[in-house]
């Protein structure tokens with residue numbers, strides 16, 4: 001169980017959110033600039049807002065304490081994977097493994113993300129989809145109690161996305177995932193647990209509308225849903 005109750009101001013944004021999320025994957029959706037990344041950063045301890053964050057039995061933040069980011073059991077996967085380019089895939093994985101506070105099943109995670117054949121590879125020689133799978137494995141190997149993912153598929157093509165979505169579902173069976181996306185179809189394939197944010201506040205599900213989309217965008221959406 002994740003409990004979040006955070007509020008504060010960052011730049012022009014006034015953010016105030018309160019929610020609970022259970023096991024599995026919870027998606028966070030909302031317009032550009034609504035505060036999704038700011039909320040993730042605050043949950044990780046990268047941004048200091050006031051309030052409370054509890055993950056499992058561990059209180060990461062409340063009125064009396066603020067656990068710094070390096071002491072939170074949190075994994076973070078960004079839109080652009082931030083792997084060490086001077087290390088091999090396995091070097092990247094081992095870097096995280098050494099820092100894990102608990103025993104982690106490396107072969108199981110390598111298997112889960114189908115990256116066994118990539119282990120000796122240099123990071124520059126990976127495709128975008130391969131990089132993101134390695135970034136997810138690296139995040140899991142650090143032993144997180146919560147995995148934060150910020151639009152991890154948005155720079156990938158359709159084929160790579162389709163390949164990775166089921167792997168993310170598998171990952172979310174091992175560790176709770178909090179997942180930012182702009183793509184309603186991607187989210188529909190991942191989870192039924194979705195929260196929406198607008199202007200820094202949680203809101204109810206927006207009405208689905210095709211207004212404003214061009215004919216080609218509507219066709220692309222229809223094709224995408226048929227391909228799921």
Ligand SMILES: Nc1ncnc2c1ncn2[C@@H]1O[C@H](COP(=O)(O)OP(=O)(O)OP(=O)(O)O)[C@@H](O)[C@H]1O
Pocket residue numbers: 010011012013030031032033034035036037038039
């Ligand atoms: N470091 C900062 N300095 C100033 N303002 C900031 C900072 N970080 C966030 N903000 C403010 O918070 C707003 C929301 O930013 P945030 O990145 O959280 O939005 P988002 O919902 O993730 O957007 P997108 O979908 O485009 O990634 C920004 O428009 C900006 O006003």
